[in-house]
Amino acid sequence: MKTTRTILFASLSLIIHTAAAQTGATGDRFSPCMAGLRSDAAAKGVPTAAFDRLTKGLSPDMSVLEFLDYQPEFRTPIWDYLAGLVDDERVADALVLRQQWAAPLAAAAERYRVDADTVIAVWGVESNFGRNFGKRPLLTSLATLSCYGRRQPFFRGEFLSTLKILDAGDIAPERLVGSWAGAFGHTQFMPSTFLRLAVDGDGDGKRDLIDSVPDALASTANFLNRAGWRAGEPWGY
Structure with missing residues (x-):
């Protein structure tokens, strides 16, 4: 019994020590990384006071790193992936929402030359018509991805873009939640795309792509237009 207790105690001590070491290493790396981001933000026009206010108490969320190498759209066969996104219920919802938001859809179609059905389809695929924005605070996720894992330069740019969005006041900090990678809103724009x-x-x-459906629909049409959308040209079928 004594031997068993000794082994258990030693094992527990090792686990605690390892966890503490990992936490310490994480904290040691995060602080200088944030200091570097603070300098980068100032160089990009984000006031130092705004950076300090928006990042006060920020700590990394290491759970986002596991998603870097696991994205279902890249691992699931295309037809299985599409089947999970397009079903009778979602099509029925699309028809109702197309009527409900007919006026802003028509305005977007006239201005950006992208038909309403396409914009509605993007909305349905990206967030199931606003039902699934994601729940991760963008600043936390993007700060973590800026300091750890691969693609740090890319995520640093998205982190700085997020600071600009919040500093401009378009969206309240507590409302800015989204996917692990930083996409947010009804049609899941990345922060740099938003800007x-x-x-x-x-x-x-x-x-405001979170609380304004007209903003989200118009922005999506603008995105497609700027990407080279050609009205009336068939695609995908």
């Missing part, structure tokens, strides 16, 4: 292509679709002076 380039998001538009004000409801005329309130803000670009």
